[in-house]
Amino acid sequence: MPTVYITVPPAAADEIAETLVEERLAACVNSVSTTSTYRWEGEIHHDDEIVLLAKTTDDAYGELVDRVQTLHPHDVPCIERFDEADVLESFAQWRAESID
């Protein structure tokens, strides 16, 4: 089952997390505060951001990515999929039922 790693500006984080859960594209979303360090036009920048870790299913993954791209204020958002090697069976079942 995919965990989708998404970085978003703080002002957009709650809306994206709630929308994914509201529209049954994720069973739950863990939001974690982060500072992002990157280079832009030759300068090093530090931005406060939120990492969203969205717990979804194989079936819902594609639609979740499309929805995040629509809602995200940036043109090139960080959206990455990580698949777990194992998951507690009862949690996997709750997760699937929360989405389907």
Place this chain on the structure above:
Amino acid sequence: MPTVYITVPPAAADEIAETLVEERLAACVNSVSTTSTYRWEGEIHHDDEIVLLAKTTDDAYGELVDRVQTLHPHDVPCIERFDEADVLESFAQWRAESID
């Protein structure tokens, strides 16, 4: 080597992290503050939680999962296993020695 991703209520986080290390089921545990967004009985909820990232070994993984289920206050906890693609050799060795 597995990193186990576990979400727990803040009041239970320290005890679970310490127990896993104390009982040599994890070499170390990184605790990260998070807000979890999920739906329960039709309503969107936001809970403060802690993500525990427990660094363990293949051999100890099953027992760690059993122990977390015993200690965790919820019936259906988020417990997921992620395997790294590579690890610094000296860290892997320290981790194995801390557990076995």
Place this chain on the structure above:
Amino acid sequence: MPTVYITVPPAAADEIAETLVEERLAACVNSVSTTSTYRWEGEIHHDDEIVLLAKTTDDAYGELVDRVQTLHPHDVPCIERFDEADVLESFAQWRAESID
């Protein structure tokens, strides 16, 4: 593409994150506050640390690990590689261009 999971003492975190981006070994680094629980000489310790999540490429991974080992104040740092199962194409492209 690798995400490299590195734990560092807070005093060293900014320098390592900036150096990796400055030297084009990572496209961006997400820094997350954590408490690490581990056992040392029979005692349980809790240290404030930073988890660096460095977004890099297959080609730059080895050099990034070498650089972190040089900069890191500990002899046995936690450095682990996690490969995503999927990534947004435009983000992958930006990431590769930021490094090469």
